[in-house]
Amino acid sequence: MNSRSPIKIRRIALIVGSVVLLAVALLFFRIVARPFWFSPPVRTLDQVSLHEDVRWCRLTRIDLRDKSDLLPTLRFNGQTVWPRPDLLPASFDPKLVLTNAMNPGLGVRDLHRRGITGAGVSVAIIDYSIFGAHPEYAAQVAEIYRIGDAKSPTMHGPAVTSLLVGAHCGTAPGAKLYFVVTPDPGGDAATYAAGLDWILKKNETLADKEKIRIVSVSATPSGKSFRPFKNPRLWDAAFERAEKKGILVIDGTVHHGFVGPCRLDPADPEDPAKCIAVLARNRPTYFDGRLLCPTSPRTVAEEYKKGKPGFQYCGLQKETIEAAGSSWAMPYCAGIAALGLQVRPELSPGEIRKLLLESAYVSSDGKRFINPAAFIAKIESNSANKNSNTGHASNNP
Numbered sequence: 001m002n003s004r005s006p007i008k009i010r011r012i013a014l015i016v017g018s019v020v021l022l023a024v025a026l027l028f029f030r031i032v033a034r035p036f037w038f039s040p041p042v043r044t045l046d047q048v049s050l051h052e053d054v055r056w057c058r059l060t061r062i063d064l065r066d067k068s069d070l071l072p073t074l075r076f077n078g079q080t081v082w083p084r085p086d087l088l089p090a091s092f093d094p095k096l097v098l099t100n101a102m103n104p105g106l107g108v109r110d111l112h113r114r115g116i117t118g119a120g121v122s123v124a125i126i127d128y129s130i131f132g133a134h135p136e137y138a139a140q141v142a143e144i145y146r147i148g149d150a151k152s153p154t155m156h157g158p159a160v161t162s163l164l165v166g167a168h169c170g171t172a173p174g175a176k177l178y179f180v181v182t183p184d185p186g187g188d189a190a191t192y193a194a195g196l197d198w199i200l201k202k203n204e205t206l207a208d209k210e211k212i213r214i215v216s217v218s219a220t221p222s223g224k225s226f227r228p229f230k231n232p233r234l235w236d237a238a239f240e241r242a243e244k245k246g247i248l249v250i251d252g253t254v255h256h257g258f259v260g261p262c263r264l265d266p267a268d269p270e271d272p273a274k275c276i277a278v279l280a281r282n283r284p285t286y287f288d289g290r291l292l293c294p295t296s297p298r299t300v301a302e303e304y305k306k307g308k309p310g311f312q313y314c315g316l317q318k319e320t321i322e323a324a325g326s327s328w329a330m331p332y333c334a335g336i337a338a339l340g341l342q343v344r345p346e347l348s349p350g351e352i353r354k355l356l357l358e359s360a361y362v363s364s365d366g367k368r369f370i371n372p373a374a375f376i377a378k379i380e381s382n383s384a385n386k387n388s389n390t391g392h393a394s395n396n397p
Contacts (some may be wrong), residue, residue: 105269118172171335260287
């Protein structure tokens with residue numbers, strides 16, 4: 001027998017053993033570890049506070065019968081485990097609360113029933129990663145473009161997407177969406193500027209009627225912020241290039257941004273007069289002069305693991321930290337602007353901003369709340385007047 005045979009046999013056995021161990025490890029990760037890696041573990045709580053995040057929490061030990069005022073302020077999802085019905089207020093149904101908060105409110109669904117859905121308008125979002133197959137917005141997603149090392153989806157990307165073009169949650173469910181994925185965590189305006197420049201390049205390949213007209217950016221890539229970005233000038237330069245090309249960019253910056261957050265009245269979400277401004281912590285005038293758009297209570301899409309789509313309810317909001325906490329306002333406003341462009345595609349970014357602000361409901365203390373129905377009525381009225389004036393001029397040369 002060859003003296004080297006035992007050595008060869010041991011080597012082969014070692015290789016086979018390594019392959020088997022690797023296969024077992026991969027199988028363990030796929031079946032056991034991976035779900036925990038991508039899904040937060042369920043926590044059991046003994047008490048709950050106002051505005052608490054109880055997603056993936058078990059509340060079965062808590063008596064919530066006298067917590068009718070607390071429950072609408074919570075953040076929860078389909079993985080929240082509630083107490084049995086006799087430990088909940090009789091009027092509280094988590095599934096109904098989540099479903100009702102899909103409604104954008106302020107008469108938006110009435111506009112949708114009239115066929116004003118953003119159809120024929122292309123919009124874009126620059127945000128953290130999404131899976132494009134979530135049933136809430138899969139039909140609206142035209143393309144997803146990734147910049148740099150984008151991680152798996154977080155809460156943010158699916159949420160803003162659903163608020164803009166979501167079939168149930170969106171203000172413009174008929175619009176076509178281009179989504180630009182930025183690295184998470186962000187912090188570098190260069191990636192946001194690259195995203196906006198990609199949109200400009202994309203428009204060069206699209207027919208005039210298909211060009212992207214609105215970009216929603218729930219971030220502050222330049223200007224003063226409690227969490228400043230690197231390379232802010234790159235964003236400002238890209239912003240100006242986009243505006244010159246007829247693209248309305250809605251961001252959260254102090255100098256470019258014009259929207260802020262407010263709360264809908266859960267009992268009457270259609271009335272802008274019942275909206276309440278959400279103030280920035282220790283800076284109550286931070287959003288003064290801005291167009292306030294509903295950020296709560298709203299239900300948004302979530303998908304942390306591919307093929308496992310869901311929804312989460314974002315309860316009544318207490319405050320923001322400067323712009324942080326106003327992210328839902330940008331896609332809401334972008335969707336309303338898309339409705340306007342469906343009615344009058346020739347409107348410029350400046351004209352859209354002007355009409356949104358002029359049509360706003362103004363409260364007794366000077367706060368401006370977005371008023372979608374009045375915005376569309378103003379656009380339709382202006383369009384009718386323009387056509388009337390044109391006809392009159394043609395009869396009187």
